[in-house]
Amino acid sequence: DAGVIQSPRHEVTEMGQEVTLRCKPISGHDYLFWYRQTMMRGLELLIYFNNNVPIDDSGMPEDRFSAKMPNASFSTLKIQPSEPRDSAVYFCASGPDSYGYTFGSGTRLTVV
């Protein structure tokens, strides 16, 4: 398996624009997590899904953020409208298996 695949790796956008981050989890994993990483706040859980159903979205900062998982092999995290304070690295992770939870390589988002 190619692991958890995130796209794009880097995204630079202007304030006010819509941003969509994508994730393909490892096949067979029941759980998918979206995390945001910043220097100040570390790794924050935004939302996670079990069998494509959102279980806990209490970490989503505000209504500008939304996440979907239309099927077992794809999830999106959307920010609309984006703001400079949204700049961070966004990780997707899936699991569990004998390796625990596997993270993707992340999307580095810069909002200018």
Place this chain on the structure above:
Amino acid sequence: GQQLNQSPQSMFIQEGEDVSMNCTSSSIFNTWLWYKQDPGEGPVLLIALYKAGELTSNGRLTAQFGITRKDSFLNISASIPSDVGIYFCAGQYSGGSNYKLTFGKGTLLTVNP
């Protein structure tokens, strides 16, 4: 919500030295995980602990699940330059469909050759 306190925040050591870092929680977990993150990559699992009191080794790494279920430590023996990175503890209290994973703020390790 659950909070993890990870210490130290950073460490600067000489190659060959041993390293120790730990995490404490305000509430109990039934799984502790230790991850390492290299620059530009996502965290990678190093060691998983599933039982209170469990002591597990993976090469030069040793980790323990505290008896109280509220703490864990990670030791790295005979450090080498490639040990450089950010180390995260993570705790999980799973029940039903709840698999929420909470991370510490990380320990940045620098190894001087």
